Amino acid sequence: MNLDEKKKILKEKGYSLTFQRIAILEYLENCKTHPSVEMIYEELRKKYPVFSKATIYNNLQVLKNLGLIWELEIESGKVRFDGNPEFHPHFLCKECGKIFDLYVGEESKKFPQEIEGYRVEEIRINYYGICSQCRKKRK
Amino acid sequence: MNLDEKKKILKEKGYSLTFQRIAILEYLENCKTHPSVEMIYEELRKKYPVFSKATIYNNLQVLKNLGLIWELEIESGKVRFDGNPEFHPHFLCKECGKIFDLYVGEESKKFPQEIEGYRVEEIRINYYGICSQCRKKRK
DNA sequence: CCGAGGAGTTGAAATTATTAAAAATTTTTT
DNA sequence: AAAAAATTTTTAATAATTTCAACTCCTCGG
Secondary structure (H helix, E strand, O other): OOHHHHHHHHHHOOOOOOHHHHHHHHHHHHOOOOOOHHHHHHHHHHHOOOOOHHHHHHHHHHHHHOOOOEEEOOOOOOOEEEOOOOOOOEEEEOOOOOEEEOOOHHHHHOOOOOOOOOEEEEEEEEEEEEOHHHHHHHO | OOHHHHHHHHHHOOOOOOHHHHHHHHHHHHOOOOOOHHHHHHHHHHHOOOOOHHHHHHHHHHHHHOOOOEEEOOOOOOOEEEOOOOOOOEEEEOOOOOEEEOOOHHHHHOOOOOOOOOEEEEEEEEEEEEOHHHHHHHO
C-alpha cells in the first residue's frame, strides 16, 4: 500500500488530509527503523519546528485504526511503528536493538491460522536473537 | 518448569531465595491471567502489606533475565507477565482484553524456525481477535 | 557471639510516557 | 466569506517506571 492509497483511504473515511498527517505518513513510508513516538517527534521537529507531540499521538492512533500503519508489539513496554501494514514477521536484535522486517512468504502461513472456538483476526510473529551485522562484529 | 526448579536455578545463579522472590514466583505460578505489574503489586500487597513496588520491578527483571518467567509483548505499550516460560502462543481478545494461553502442539513448529543470516533464539506468536466467551455473548 | 560487608528491600522522589482538556487555528461546508 | 466542524497546539493531569539513600537481614571471619 503506497502513500497515495493511504491518502485516499483517509479521505474516504472522512478524515481531512492535514499537513501533519501527510508528514507522519510520509516519514513512516521512508523510515525503515520502526521508530518510537519520540523518534518520530524528533525527526519531524527538525523539518517542521512547530509540531506537537499530542498531534503525533493522536494521528498515530487514527492511522493505526484505519490499518494504514502498524503499531508493533515486539519490545515489552515500548511502542514502535511500521509504515507497512501488510503481514510480515519482525526480528528484534538483542544486541543492537534494531528491528528488521522479515519476508518469509508462503512458508510463514504454515502455522495454525485458526484456533478452535476463537475468531482469529490477526496474527503477529516476532523473532528474537542476534542480527547478521552483530554476529559478524562478534567474531 | 515448576517452582522448585525455578528456585534451584535462582540459587545456582547466585541469587538469594528471598521471601519476596518466592512470593512473586508463587503468585505467577498460580495466576493464569497474565497480570500487569500493578496487578501483581495489588495482589501481593493484600497478603503482605509491606511489599515495595520497586522490589517487584527489580525482581521481575531478574526472573525474566534468568528465563524463569515471560514478559509478554502482546499489547502495545503494556507489560504483562506469564509464569510459564515454555514456548506457547498467546491470544489477546479485543473485546474483553483477556490474554489466553494456546497450546497448538507440533503444528506450531511448522513455520520457519531459522532465518538466513540471523541467530534465532526465541519466537513469539500472538493471535488477536475475539475469544469464545465474547463470541457467545454477542449472539 | 559480635561486628563488618554485601545483597536485597523499602519508600519517596524524580523521570518519562501518555492522555485529557481548553483555547487557537485550520479546513470544510454552505 | 461566514459559520460549523475538525484538527492542532499548549498546558495540565495522570500513569508507569526508574533512581536513590536509608534501612534490614544474612553471612562470614574473628
